[in-house]
Amino acid sequence: ALIIVALAGLALAFVGVALWRLSSRAPAPHLQAECDRLAAALAQAQERSRGDAEAQGRLHAALEGARQAAQELETLRAAADSLRDALSLEKGAHATAARELAERKSEVAALREAQATLQADATRIGNDLAQAQANLQHARKAEGEMRAFIEDAQAKLSASFAQMAGKVFEERGQQFEKNVRTATGQSKADIETLLKPFAEQIHQFRQRVDTVYSDEALERAKLAGAVEKLHSLNENMAAKADALTRALRGNAKVRGDWGELMLENVLRASGLEAGVHYERQQSSNDDEGRLLRPDVVVRLPDERRVVIDSKVNLIAWQDAMNADAPEAQHDAMRRHAVALRQHVKDLAERNYPKAVGETALDTTVLFVPIEGALSAALGADDALQAFAFERHVVFASPNTLMAVLRVVDRLWARDKLQKQAQKIGEAGGLLLDALSGFLADFDRVGAGLQKAADTFRDARNRLTESPQAVLPRARRLAELGARGKKALHGDLQPDDETLLLEIPDASDD
Incomplete structure (x- = not known):
């Protein structure tokens, strides 16, 4: 514009x-x-x-x-x-x-x-x-x-x-009175005989009363024993609960011993034998030279091993169980999950499988001796399971560990059967080899016997049937009157004894 x-x-x-x-x-x-x-x-x-x-x-x-x-x-x-x-x-x-x-x-x-x-x-x-x-x-x-x-x-x-x-x-x-009138007196024996039936009835009545009172006393004793047993059972349960609380709240050594005891019970119940299928407190050194002692090392067939740890801190979980207010319980559950997460970190840093050897699986089993404690921690921290998997740590409660150990026991049983079958196969192979050698030797013996029989037949033929046979000549000598010191053999007997001639000895000349 x-x-x-x-x-x-x-x-x-x-x-x-x-x-x-x-x-x-x-x-x-x-x-x-x-x-x-x-x-x-x-x-x-x-x-x-x-x-x-x-x-x-x-x-x-x-x-x-x-x-x-x-x-x-x-x-x-x-x-x-x-x-x-x-x-x-x-x-x-x-x-x-x-x-x-x-x-x-x-x-x-x-x-x-x-x-x-x-x-x-x-x-x-x-x-x-x-x-x-x-x-x-x-x-x-x-x-x-x-x-x-x-x-x-x-x-x-x-x-x-x-x-x-x-x-x-x-x-x-x-x-x-009648007898007194008829007689002047009666002996003491007659009176006792007269009163004996009454004495027997009184004695039976007394025995019955004593039996009733003894049965009543026995029932009272049984009842008192049952009440006392119930009382002792309650006291025992309370004592065990207090002992468990003290163990969970005690020092680390007490908690570790209690966890190892629970783990030992599960191992024994699974059928595994100590020293054969698992070892406790096996010492080993890591790359830095630190001494490591895992709680249990379970042996598997083919020289494989699995490490199990049971040193778990359950103080926070005990606080959560005893908390009255929901806020306190929530805080205790959070601390319990944090403690379990920290224990996973510690196991990952120690790296027990690497210290045990190359035959060990690269996963450590973290044993939690109380089912509720493990489920509560996993519920409080949804990422705890994945966090443990990333660090090659697997959680195990008594039930899950029992199932795993049962599988291990079955693996050992199968390995034993396989080794027995292998030994049977080796023994069978040795037996077949020995039998084959025996049959070969037997065939050689048969061949030798057959050869000896053929030789024997040829020798006998030369002895009896050939033109140069010895037996006819010897028989002829016997017919001519030759005699030895021994009796003649049947084959040397002359055909006609009338032809026998006496050959004079040289001494007669």
Whole structure:
């Protein structure tokens, strides 16, 4: 627009110069027409300049509207960023709330487990107490019935005895009076014979009463023993609970010994033998020369080994179990998970498998002797399991470790069977080799015997059947009367004994 205005001004200047020149000269008709044309063009240029100025105004208005729209867009972008930040904060709060909800759920599960354990103990103790009370009530009832029976029996026996005694005394009195009248006296033996049935009845009654009282005393003793046993059982349970609490809260040595004892119980229950299938406190040195002693090194077939560690700190878990407030329990569970995570770091730094040797698996088993303690730690820290896996550490509770050790026991049994089968195969191979050698020797012996038989047959043929045979000649000598000191063999006997001739000895000449 400014350029157009400048051009219009320049055109006006040219027109003015032209008019001045025309005014100084004689006007011509064509010049007047040219001036009119230029004036009309100038008017059009001015009109066009005014239109351009209006367009420029509208352009400025549009630019101002665009600037305002850009400012509003920036305002909307800032509001969107604020909403995005608020949404991120809301997502973080939601994740935190979800994590806290999961922690609360794990806490509720642990509390429910502890409550179930306590309820089971309370139910068992209540059942024992109810049984003891029932036994006591039954004994008291039996005692009352026995007392009533004894009193009733005593009353009946007393009445019967009084009636019988009165009747007998009356009869005996009459008889005695009669006898006294008929005789001057009666011996003491006759009186004892008369009173003997009553003495026997009194003795039987006394034995029955003594038996009833002895049975009652025995029942009381049994009841007292049951109550005392229940009392001692409760005291023993309380003592074991106190001992467990002291062990968990004691020094590191006591906690380590308790964990090793629990691990030893699991190892023995799995069927493995100490010194054969596993070793305790095996010493080894790492690359830096430090002395390391893993709790247990379990042997596997093919000279493989697995390291098990049981030194776990359960003080925080015990605090969580004894906490009254949910906040205190949550804090104790958090400390328990942190302690277990730190123990995983310690095992990863020690690297027991590398110190044991190349035959050891590159994973250390971390034994937690209480099922609830392990589940509570994994519930409090969702990333604890993955954290341990990354550092070649595997958690094991008594149940899971028992399953693993059972598998190890089966592997040893299978290895034993395989070795036995290998030995049987080797023994069978040796037996087959020996049998093959024997058969070869037997064949050689048979061949030798056959050769000897052939030789024997040839020799006998030469002895008996060949033209130069010796036997016919010897038989001929025997026929001619030759005699030896021994009896002739059957093959040397002459065919016709009548042809025998006596050959005179040289001495007869």
